[in-house]
Amino acid sequence: xxxxxxxxxxxxxxxxxxxxxxxxDVAVSFNGRTAVRDCTFDVAKxxxxxxxxxxxxxxTTLLRALxxxxxxxxxxxxxxxxLLEGTDVYRGDLTVTExxxxxxxxxxxxxxxxxxxxxxxxxxxxxxxxxxxxALLDEAAETxxxxxxxxxxxxxxxxxxxxxxxxxxxxxxxxxxxxxxxxEVLLMDEPTSALDPIATLRIEELMTTLKSRVTIIIVTHNxxxxxxxxxxxxxxxxxxxxxxxxxxxxxxxxxxxxxxxPRTLDYTLGRFG
Amino acid sequence: MSDMTEIQEPxxxxxxxxxxxxxxxxxxxxxxxxxxxxxxxxxxIALLVSAVPLVMLLYQLFKQGLPVIDKAFFTTLPSTPxxxxxxxxxxxxxxxxxxxxLTIYAxxxxxxxxxxxxxxxxxxxxxLASSLRVIAQTMAGAPSILMGLFAFSFVVRDLNVGFSAIAxxxxxxxxxxxxxxxxxxxxxxxxxxxxxxxxxxxxAKPHVIxxxxxxxxxxxxxxxxxxxxxxxxxxxxxPVMLVIAGGFTNSWKPFDPVSALPLSIYENAKSEWPSLRAxxxxxxxxxVVFIFVLxxxxxxxxxxxQQVKN
Numbered sequence: 062x063x064x065x066x067x068x069x070x071x072x073x074x075x076x077x078x079x080x081x082x083x084x085x086d087v088a089v090s091f092n093g094r095t096a097v098r099d100c101t102f103d104v105a106k107x108x109x110x111x112x113x114x115x116x117x118x119x120x121t122t123l124l125r126a127l128x129x130x131x132x133x134x135x136x137x138x139x140x141x142x143x144l145l146e147g148t149d150v151y152r153g154d155l156t157v158t159e160x161x162x163x164x165x166x167x168x169x170x171x172x173x174x175x176x177x178x179x180x181x182x183x184x185x186x187x188x189x190x191x192x193x194x195x196a197l198l199d200e201a202a203e204t205x206x207x208x209x210x211x212x213x214x215x216x217x218x219x220x221x222x223x224x225x226x227x228x229x230x231x232x233x234x235x236x237x238x239x240x241x242x243x244x245e246v247l248l249m250d251e252p253t254s255a256l257d258p259i260a261t262l263r264i265e266e267l268m269t270t271l272k273s274r275v276t277i278i279i280v281t282h283n284x285x286x287x288x289x290x291x292x293x294x295x296x297x298x299x300x301x302x303x304x305x306x307x308x309x310x311x312x313x314x315x316x317x318x319x320x321x322x323p324r325t326l327d328y329t330l331g332r333f334g
Numbered sequence: 335m336s337d338m339t340e341i342q343e344p345x346x347x348x349x350x351x352x353x354x355x356x357x358x359x360x361x362x363x364x365x366x367x368x369x370x371x372x373x374x375x376x377x378x379i380a381l382l383v384s385a386v387p388l389v390m391l392l393y394q395l396f397k398q399g400l401p402v403i404d405k406a407f408f409t410t411l412p413s414t415p416x417x418x419x420x421x422x423x424x425x426x427x428x429x430x431x432x433x434x435x436l437t438i439y440a441x442x443x444x445x446x447x448x449x450x451x452x453x454x455x456x457x458x459x460x461x462l463a464s465s466l467r468v469i470a471q472t473m474a475g476a477p478s479i480l481m482g483l484f485a486f487s488f489v490v491r492d493l494n495v496g497f498s499a500i501a502x503x504x505x506x507x508x509x510x511x512x513x514x515x516x517x518x519x520x521x522x523x524x525x526x527x528x529x530x531x532x533x534x535x536x537x538a539k540p541h542v543i544x545x546x547x548x549x550x551x552x553x554x555x556x557x558x559x560x561x562x563x564x565x566x567x568x569x570x571x572x573p574v575m576l577v578i579a580g581g582f583t584n585s586w587k588p589f590d591p592v593s594a595l596p597l598s599i600y601e602n603a604k605s606e607w608p609s610l611r612a613x614x615x616x617x618x619x620x621x622v623v624f625i626f627v628l629x630x631x632x633x634x635x636x637x638x639x640q641q642v643k644n
Contacts, residue, residue: 128535130531130534130535133534135459158537158538158539159537160537161534161535161536161537162536162537165535165536166535168528168531168532168535170528172526172528172529172531172532173532174529174532174533174547174550174551175529175551176550176551176553177550185533185536185546186536186537186538188546189533189536189537189538189539189542189543189546190536190537190538235532238532238536239535239536242536242537
């Protein structure tokens with residue numbers, strides 16, 4: 062392990078729960094330019110961990126390192142260690158496709174496959190991974206659509222194109238699509254930023270019910286959202302060299318009420334960002 | 335009170351400015367309106383100028399083409415008029431069969447290869463990909479007679495296949511290939527990256543994403559480009575005239591000499607018999623209708639795909 066930069070990354074394990082993912086001195090750079098660094102914290106199982114911070118602080122970049130989505134970007138380099146259940150996801154014997162079936166992702170804008178029906182979208186991940194048995198697919202479709210609180214409104218029109226759904230429904234379909242793989246961790250990159258307040262509320266409620274079956278890591282611009290739904294919170298900030306870094310990681314309650322770093326307080330009080 | 339005046343002052347300045355803006359804009363409105371009308375008139379004239387030759391061409395085509403078309407035109411083989419029967423032109427069934435055969439064989443050769451290469455160009459960045467792209471672009475601009483020369487020297491002579499439908503369709507396939515490659519690449523590139531990422535995030539391997547996400551999402555663009563390439567090839571004379579030998583039978587066999595509609599036009603137009611020269615218009619009409627049906631089906635397909643997406 063390399064030594065962390067002095068004066069940054071005050072971290073702690075805020076709870077005694079089991080750990081889903083561990084980040085040790087994680088940094089991401091593009092063509093030699095560091096985008097985010099000094100990220101060391103543990104993601105506790107069956108909790109919601111939020112990544113907050115102003116634009117450019119590297120939240121999304123960090124999140125996308127967790128399921129190796131930077132792999133295909135030329136010039137991207139991830140250093141440090143990211144452990145999933147103790148296995149290093151970059152160096153261990155976990156294949157990238159296996160990692161991604163265990164760590165699902167929901168994106169900023171709803172991105173259901175436009176040429177597929179609701180049903181086909183829900184089971185797309187299973188089909189991509191070679192599962193063809195109809196009974197299995199049917200069951201996965203219903204279970205995941207129920208888990209995403211979408212089943213009741215789409216039960217009668219599973220064969221309809223996914224693009225006919227509203228934005229909020231499309232995003233819940235994307236959540237169902239990820240859940241169908243039965244992942245251990247679900248990464249969510251500002252999943253409600255393209256949605257109206259009511260659709261946002263429904264997704265937030267959903268996250269609260271989902272954490273019993275999946276660990277959630279969510280990037281959000283919305284501090285109220287982070288405060289409402291997350292249990293733990295990582296605060297990132299852009300440093301002087303324009304690289305994002307972890308300022309503080311703690312329970313959401315501590316971050317918002319009693320942070321150790323004055324910059325965290327300034328941000329959560331809305332003094333900048 | 336002094337506070338009040340301080341607040342009101344900038345407001346009056348604002349009003350003055352607004353008045354000025356309104357004065358100037360109303361002053362120039364008449365002029366802008368005149369310019370706008372003039373531009374619309376110019377557009378109408380340009381439209382007329384470009385439409386007139388097209389309408390005249392279609393008028394000639396139907397006026398001179400329709401009278402020479404009857405059932406025998408489609409069903410009988412050509413015959414040579416004589417002094418006793420100067421109007422015994424026969425039909426052009428061999429050319430219709432030939433054109434259909436050439437189109438089908440050329441499509442079978444060019445479409446799968448073209449689509450695969452197009453996907454490859456869009457989805458990878460390598461030296462091979464960029465050189466292939468340059469080749470495709472150069473080929474798309476090459477004169478079509480070159481494809482005929484190439485098919486003659488390679489298929490007819492070197493491979494010793496002889497004058498045949500397969501040689502002609504090879505020439506047409508080479509002609510179609512770059513068009514299909516380029517339009518496929520554009521269609522695939524237009525698929526939003528968020529869809530690829532969605533596939534990756536579900537643990538799909540890159541080739542699975544290409545086949546099951548990217549290809550369906552770009553299908554309408556690919557099909558449109560392909561049908562346009564086919565309809566371009568159907569009307570080409572130059573690439574086939576050197577290699578198909580203008581067969582006088584209704585043969586679907588790939589290794590037989592065949593004829594083609596554009597080639598029949600060329601041959602008949604050179605004839606000394608007025609009856610054969612008159613037949614040219616009928617052949618041209620059939621060809622135009624065939625191409626029109628092809629491109630219409632491309633448009634209908636594209637718009638229907640669009641509706642599914644919305």
